[in-house]
Amino acid sequence: xxxxxxxxxxxxxxxxxxxxxxxxxxxxxxxxxxxxxxxxxxxxxxxxxxxxxxxxxxxxxxxxxxxxxxxxxxxxxxxxxxxxxxxxxxxxxxxxxxxxxxxxxxxxxxxxxxxxxxxxxxxxxxxxxxxxxxxxxxxxxxxxxxxxxxxxxxxxxxxxxxxxx
Numbered sequence: 469x470x471x472x473x474x475x476x477x478x479x480x481x482x483x484x485x486x487x488x489x490x491x492x493x494x495x496x497x498x499x500x501x502x503x504x505x506x507x508x509x510x511x512x513x514x515x516x517x518x519x520x521x522x523x524x525x526x527x528x529x530x531x532x533x534x535x536x537x538x539x540x541x542x543x544x545x546x547x548x549x550x551x552x553x554x555x556x557x558x559x560x561x562x563x564x565x566x567x568x569x570x571x572x573x574x575x576x577x578x579x580x581x582x583x584x585x586x587x588x589x590x591x592x593x594x595x596x597x598x599x600x601x602x603x604x605x606x607x608x609x610x611x612x613x614x615x616x617x618x619x620x621x622x623x624x625x626x627x628x629x630x631x632x633x
Contacts (some may be wrong), residue, residue, distance in 0.1 A: 502516065505583070505587065510553060511550075511553070514542075515550055515555075517536060519550060519580045523581075529543050529567070529570065555573055555575055559571050
């Protein structure tokens with residue numbers, strides 16, 4: 469005799485929902501872990517996120533806020549703190565005099581690279597058994613989910629998906 473559980477089909481949407489439900493606890497636990505790793509570095513998790521983004525390419529505060537899905541005012545406060553710590557520097561923006569580009573200083577780039585190396589070592593230690601194919605699939609799925617919900621948030625009236633940031 470077949471049990472009810474054997475008759476249930478694989479429900480892709482239900483499985484995707486379960487995966488999305490994991491995002492919040494993952495985010496909170498990663499945040500806590502990064503916070504712990506940053507002790508003694510002189511920067512916060514938010515400052516680390518902004519510094520990482522600006523190590524990729526110099527951006528204005530509004531551009532950085534959009535890329536991070538955060539409110540401009542919050543990113544501005546973080547940038548001001550990083551400027552005061554001399555981890556960022558202002559660069560002229562030929563297209564707009566007041567909207568300067570933010571770029572890491574040498575000290576800021578060195579600090580981020582040291583932090584990032586420690587993070588990669590931790591990832592290897594706790595998740596080194598995940599193979600390349602699994603990582604590629606996870607990235608593809610999470611990128612699709614992020615884009616879909618960013619678009620949905622924009623349609624629902626939360627500009628750049630930054631409601632409540």
